[in-house]
Amino acid sequence: MPTPDSARSAFAEAFGVPATVVGRAPGRVNLAGEHTDYSGLPVLPIAIDRSLLVAAAPNESGLVEVHSEAFEGTARLSRTTPDEGVAAQWHGYLAGALAELTAVAPGSGARVLVTGDLPAGGGLSSSSALTVGVIAALAAAWSVDLPPEEVARLATTAERHVGVETGGMDQQVIALARAGHALRIDFLPPAVRNVPIPAGLSFVVAFSGQEAPKGGAARDAYNERVVGTRAAAVLLAHQMGFEIEADPPLLAHVADVDVVDVLAEELPEKAAARDAARTAGIDVARLTALTNAEFDPALKISIRRVARHVLSEAARVDAAEAALAAGNLKAFGAILNESHASLRDDLRCSTQALDKVCAAMRKAGALGARLTGAGFGGYAVAAVPAGNEDAVIAAAIGATGGPAFTVVPSDGLRLL
Structure with missing residues (x-):
């Protein structure tokens, strides 16, 4: 597992100079409220213990050079015309971030290294973690103090740069989450509150075997x-x-x-x-x-x-929050199952592979399971009684090949 120290070492090896800042941006698993944020309706996600680490150091080149161990290749983007340097899909998120940082330390450049243990392309919000982490690390490297709420706002607009009309859930939970809690996010009017995760409840995520990219046909289906x-x-x-x-x-x-x-x-x-x-x-x-x-x-x-789907899913957010507050794990699991059925039958963003892995985890003892993220592939999440994680992980891997692993509700963005 990459650490801040290993990120600093990798940065020095890549660029020959020390990093001045390292930021940790976690992945996201949504528990309830799928495809509701862009309708201004509530969501209930967690930040997880898998993350991207973004190390940075400033310079006066006017260029931002990003080397990634988490994504393929190196990006070299101009502060004034970042779109011209986009040569891979993930570069688009960087260009969006730089577009939102136009007024921050204009003319300054930076070297950036991205590493981490957060899987890419699977619906655990690696793209949002990248965008949030890069915005926060660059601002800090340029000696600009951005509150986490502002980082989330800028990252939301930055991600729309690649053509996906994201609603803002991912960026807010990545920036604002608290360990041991889900984050209830309301959009109209804006508000957040922490929702404690009760004892005895664990979460397992499992890959369906199908990537969930935010480009191409998946982007069009989302829009x-x-x-x-x-x-x-x-x-x-x-x-x-x-x-x-x-x-x-x-x-x-x-x-x-x-x-x-x-x-x-x-x-x-x-x-x-x-x-x-x-x-x-x-x-x-x-x-x-x-x-x-x-x-x-x-x-x-x-x-x-x-x-x-959207109207019923918003009601499930209220019900899920109430079930967690009451420690009613059985009711919470049933809500996950209802959500998946709605995503499958009404929103039609599930796949046979997602349905299969959810069914396998339920059969192995999960209280409930649903796709998490936008769907069209990617990961599913299961609510699991503590002590039954290994059986659920084994069933998920047997169904679709994995990976599958536990995730722990964790803190949001941190500058280390």
Whole structure:
């Protein structure tokens, strides 16, 4: 397992100078509230004991050179035109980070080394850990004090640079989490609170055997669901006789209406964004505008099922928090199972491999299991009675080949 000392040694070996700062940015496992953050609705993730370490030292070159032991290759990006140096997908996150740091120590450069034990491409938020860690380490190297809340805000916008309209869950839990706790995050209005994890409850994560990249077809599928929730929001508001004034329109703007679940069942199964906008009497750009991606307003997208999932999943966040507070592990496990069924049947972001590994972990004694992250591959998480971790890990590896391992709710971002 890489340590701050080993990261400093690797930095000195790579660049011939000592690092002035090392930051630790953990991975993330979401327990409840999947695909709700971009609708302004709550989430309940944990930061985990696997992380990226980001070592940095400043210079006056105007370039940021990043060598990675966690991702492939080396990036060399200009502070003024970082996009021109993007030669690999992970470089896009670096370019986004530098774009958000334009006003921080302009003209300064840096050398950066990234290492760690957080798996990449599997849905444990390695990309967000990279973005949060790089922003925090660079700011510290340039002698600028950024509060963790500001690091999370900048990282959220930076990740949209690669075309995924992320909602902000990953960046906030990575920046703000507390060991031994989940972090309840609300977006409208913004608020966070720590939720203690009860004694006797462990977590196992298991790889499905399918990577979960944030680019290409997975990115497009994710953005379809973002636009689908916006279309659902304006159509529900139209049914209720009002117009959502905020941009973008979110399901959070209508979720508190008592009959919203009933009205959601009257939404069209599928519709194009332009047709939803026409019905609601609004400009379609309010639905399709993305930070750094294009969306076809004529593409038919799921609306009813997406709304059903997001609204029910937000309610599961409340139920999961209550179950943890009461120490009701059986109820908490059942919530994970319900969430996975909704992600599979309504949001349709699960895969056969994710379904298989979840089923295997339940059969081996897990209280409940669900995909974690955006889906379309990646990892699943299981709630496991303490003492039964080895059996659940063995079952998961037998189902999809692994890896599978326990994760411990851990502290968020730290500068070491």
